[in-house]
Amino acid sequence: MNDQGKTQQTDAEQGKYVYCIIKTETPRHFGQIGIGGRSDRVYSVHFNEFAAVVSNCPLIVFDPTRENALSHEHVNELVMKDFTVLPMSFGTVFRTEDDIKAFLRGTYEALSDVLQKMEGKIEFGLKVNWDKDQVIREIETENEEIRRLKDEIASNTTTSTYFSRMQLGRVVESALQAKADTFVGEIYEALRDAAIASRSNKPIGDKMIMNAAFLVEREKTKSFDDQISDIARKYEHKLSFLYTGPWPPYNFVNIRLKLERAER
Secondary structure: OOHHHHHHHHHHOEEEEEEEEEEOOOOOEEEOOOOOOOOOOEEEEEEOOEEEEEEEEEOOOOOOOHHHHHHHHHHHHHHHOOOOOEEEOOOOEEOOHHHHHHHHHHOHHHHHHHHHHHOOEEEEEEEEEEOHHHHHHHHHHHOHHHHHHHHHHHHOOOOHHHHHHHHHHHHHHHHHHHHHHHHHHHHHHHHOOOOOEEEEOOOOOOOEEEEEEEEEEHHHHHHHHHHHHHHHHHOOOOEEEEEEEEEOOOOOOOEOOOOOOOOO
């Protein structure tokens, strides 16, 4: 293969990685921070008042490695400093700028609606954990049925002990869930007036009881921070809090696309 053929093959294998959609008619450049470790330039591709924030990339399916995920997030967080951001799903790749413009044209009305709703809003994350063993000990002192079953198990050597153990397990799990629901309900209630919306995600592991995202107006960020601080102080001997953000509204806007097959 001659040099021209090699160049054409390389060009054919290149695509455009899309990080987010913003509203601007002015071309923007955000630095050589593109995904993939090649220091590709991150810039805007426009259709009317909308722009996709993109960088050159290989036309591949990106592995969700820590490095790639951090690159995706870093670009979104940088752009978010100046714009309301509609984040794209990780790994969204188009072939050409014309394909991106066609996407912006085809989703124009939807983008207008979503950008209007997300204008001036950012996301915060809140994960809440507890010491499960400590909570179980507290439940055992509070719950009369649990104490009765434990005494029955301790004093009984017959086969009925097996059923008592099963019943004890069910009662403890039910009491744990009820206590977790109470804590979570109180936290959501305390944050209700400071956030526009919230989303509950599945807790990770047996110590986490809450994994939530909150949509907050930029101008009310301090109020939301203060509410989080108040809640953390209230439950400081019972719960631990991991508060993160601000982020683009990942949990409230997620534009999912699939690459067309090469044959098409």
